[in-house]
Amino acid sequence: MIELARELRRSYALVERNFNLIRRYIGWEIVFLVYTVVNTLTIAFIGVNPATGGGGDRVLYLVVGALLWGFLSVLFHEVAESVQWERWEGTIEYSFMAPMKRLSYLGGVCLYAATYGAVRTVVVMLAVVALFKLDLGSANLGAALVVLLLSSLSFIGVGLMAAVLPLLSPEKGSQAAHILEAAILLVSGVYYEVSVLPGWLQPLSRLSPATYTLRAARAALLENASLRDIGGDLVLLLAIGVVLIPLGLKVFNWGELHAMRTGKLKRSG
């Protein structure tokens, strides 16, 4: 129990450090936030536009996609880029030399990512709701929240796997993580049904946890679906998280050992 408390305090080091960094980069944070708000509003306006057959639930359909993708991509980015960021700052050796379980290190990164992503998403959501006067009276917000929690687990798992890439290849690892993120965006039906994808791409959508997240969240928010109604997707999201998080940790540990064997923890690689 005492050891657990110690590890939690160590995890908090990452959360505090990253929020301190936000304060120091506050100008950029504001720019990114404004950009995200404007981007989401732009997407929502596509839903209103009569020329594209807009109206009705279409705005909410697109907004749900934009908000969820905003949250999940922040989660993915923060976890996947944690190693790359430390490498860039030159602190990776110091952080990895600390007597801290890697689970606690990555747990801290994930805790920060989820908190930061949630705060950003709430700000964007408030802006969208205020401008479009969206009616969420018939939405099952509780079920949507459960979807968000379970999808966070699966995205943390994907992020952990991507975080190892800079340990394997200091130069190309981060690039590969961006490609993975783009592929998830393409196949997951963020702004459209996956049925509109070419036949050869549709099987990939079934591999992406974002597909189930978006389908379940839309059902909860647009059709007032209950937890029972979206139970299948929830089980899938949970299963993906349960499999990917331990697997991600295993892969990360393997990647760290590889970096220690080849000297790639060092900034210059």
Place this chain on the structure above:
Amino acid sequence: MEDTALECIGARKVFRVKKETRPETHLSTEWSVASAAGDPGGQDAAQPGTHGGKQGPGVNGHGAAIGATNGRHRGRLALSRAMATLFPRSVPVEAVSGVTFSVKRGEIFGILGPNGSGKSTLIRLISTLLLPDDGEIRVFGHDVVRERFAVRRLINRVSVEAAFFKKLSAMENLSYAARLYDVDIRQARRTAIEILKRLGFGENKAYEPLEDLSRGMQQKVAVARALLTSPVLLLLDEPTTGLDPVSKREVQDYVLEVRDSHDTTVILTTHDMQEADRLCDRVAIIDQGRFVALDTPMHLKAGLGRNGDGEAATLEDVFFALTGKALKESHPEEGD
């Protein structure tokens, strides 16, 4: 706790480093052949697939044929260059080569060597940041590979490059370090200020972003960060590089003070022979990954006797005599 702080038995580390490829050299030869054959398109030799010979009249009618052959060669060379860029060849380079030594508890042990001699690699092996390919390293009886976590509780390190989140202040960086090592945060902040003041670092500077401070100031924060966690084995990798003489002296005095007051063992790598002479109980000289001498500074100097000018030998004279090179001479194959 054991009386032996560190045991290093036959430690060896090999890196694979990317090797320069040869196509450039071949290309020059091709270009020479083309030029000698009177190929005015020789200037295009660097462009893959250009049949330079066909652009000019050639000599005795051979120019076109040679040019076409050269074109094919150039194509192959371009392909080979592309492959070399995509899949660069690497060769093994031994950075640390079967090093054996031990350090007694409470000792200040110096490792001297030119850049690229393996000093920092050795420190990284002890710091659990690298896995040795061979041999064994034990810190107070704990193996650095099998008992990494236990070793990490006992050590801290100051690296030559002050590695921080430069946008954060000294205090924010030190708080981060304290939390990673589970040091009580209030106590850590008080201790940090005390250490920084002791190193001649004004308290008001502790809240400014580190990027606004000089390298010397940053290095003092690095020293404070390492000492904040009360390590029993302190690894100092060129800690005073870039410091002015006053700051250098402050750090050196503090290292001696820490050793005496905190029962800390210190392993120090340095280029500064006077620093090594002043601080170290024993000194090892490392060259191309191997220890070429290990003794007290006094014995090392006595062993050489007098230098070329007939004066009593200094540690620097010993160093030159044993390595045959200047202190900052670089070994190109290892980024030490």
